[in-house]
């Protein structure tokens with residue numbers, strides 16, 4: 192293994208639930224600094240246009256998984272399908288959350304109909320169908336929704352039955368992200384998951400019967416005791432369920448989790464870096480051979496089924512985030528909400544009485560460039576020269592292109608023609624790289640954190656004054 196390989200930590204999203212995880216690209220102290228900075232300074236080249244994507248956070252789970260450090264309220268192992276009532280203290284907490292959540296939506300400015308909605312968590316499938324209906328109706332009444340809007344919901348296999356998913360379908364959910372994670376009972380138990388492989392099959396049957404045709408499955412690679420053989424089995428069983436989409440997350444051992452107390456990354460029973468890389472390559476081989484497009488580092492889709500909502504994050508476009516701990520990205524600013532229920536309720540109360548407030552003013556220029564690069568390189572489409580040059584200025588993009596070119600010899604970067612749908616800018620014709628640049632699949636994706644770390648270091652220290660003006664005028 193080369194030095195670069197030894198340094199490499201894989202792309203690590205250990206579960207797809209929630210927008211913030213889209214920025215958890217990296218591990219290690221050096222990369223954490225990047226994550227902190229991106230989280231602190233998010234902004235958008237899409238500028239002041241109101242979002243057309245809404246994320247709604249449902250911060251409740253039955254139990255805490257051993258690898259999870261998300262701020263969620265644990266509501267316990269009551270019979271999962273019993274009706275929630277306010278007399279049940281834990282599940283009453285979910286009911287109590289809905290009113291402030293809907294009040295927040297009602298009091299949020301915006302004048303464009305939504306193209307996508309994503310109910311994430313936590314475990315949104317702890318909600319009853321009428322509660323989901325309440326949220327969707329509130330969104331529709333406040334913003335409107337275009338015909339054919341993608342309305343996704345995360346579902347955990349042991350929290351639903353046939354009637355419940357029928358209710359979700361009737362409420363308007365048209366895309367489901369099912370938290371499978373693994374097909375082996377011992378691996379699921381080793382993660383603290385509450386479901387079994389039989390629950391996965393039952394949930395899939397129920398979803399099909401209810402009429403869902405757009406179903407994504409989440410899998411995690413790099414679990415303790417997972418082997419290439421069990422990973423192969425999980426991939427094959429996932430393919431056999433005929434989903435339209437798969438999200439493959441590589442486990443990261445976060446501080447403050449049970450896993451961090453029990454395990455050392457790279458040491459048994461966790462896979463070595465080399466084995467983890469092999470698991471990534473195996474997924475890429477099996478899923479592309481089965482007809483899935485590897486359209487993003489961690490995501491695969493049947494043609495036409497790429498997740499539209501997550502595409503908004505990857506293209507660094509504005510979005511609403513509603514609920515405890517969620518963040519909106521609008522008017523070139525990032526708006527965060529409190530991460531505890533009491534503080535969130537108080538925040539909503541203030542919102543109702545005082546109106547919308549900016550929480551976190553940010554510099555809209557400097558990190559826009561870096562973030563657009565770092566998010567865009569996650570996509571198989573990569574970055575397009577003309578579009579980047581129009582926003583950030585020719586000089587910066589030429590500099591970036593030259594920098595990325597240094598990875599071509601290692602086979603991590605490749606150049607691709609401009610897509611037909613993209614605009615042509617004759618001003619840039621003289622540039623030898625008037626085209627797309629993207630990470631190769633799978634090797635470039637596998638080592639993307641090396642490339643992105645280098646990009647960050649190379650560009651974050653440079654003054655970018657001309658770029659600031661370009662960004663301001665572009666938005």
Ligand code: SF4
Pocket residue numbers: 206208251252253254255256259260261263312313314
């Ligand atoms: S289901 Fe598990 S991993 Fe997902 S948010 Fe809840 S505790 Fe965390």
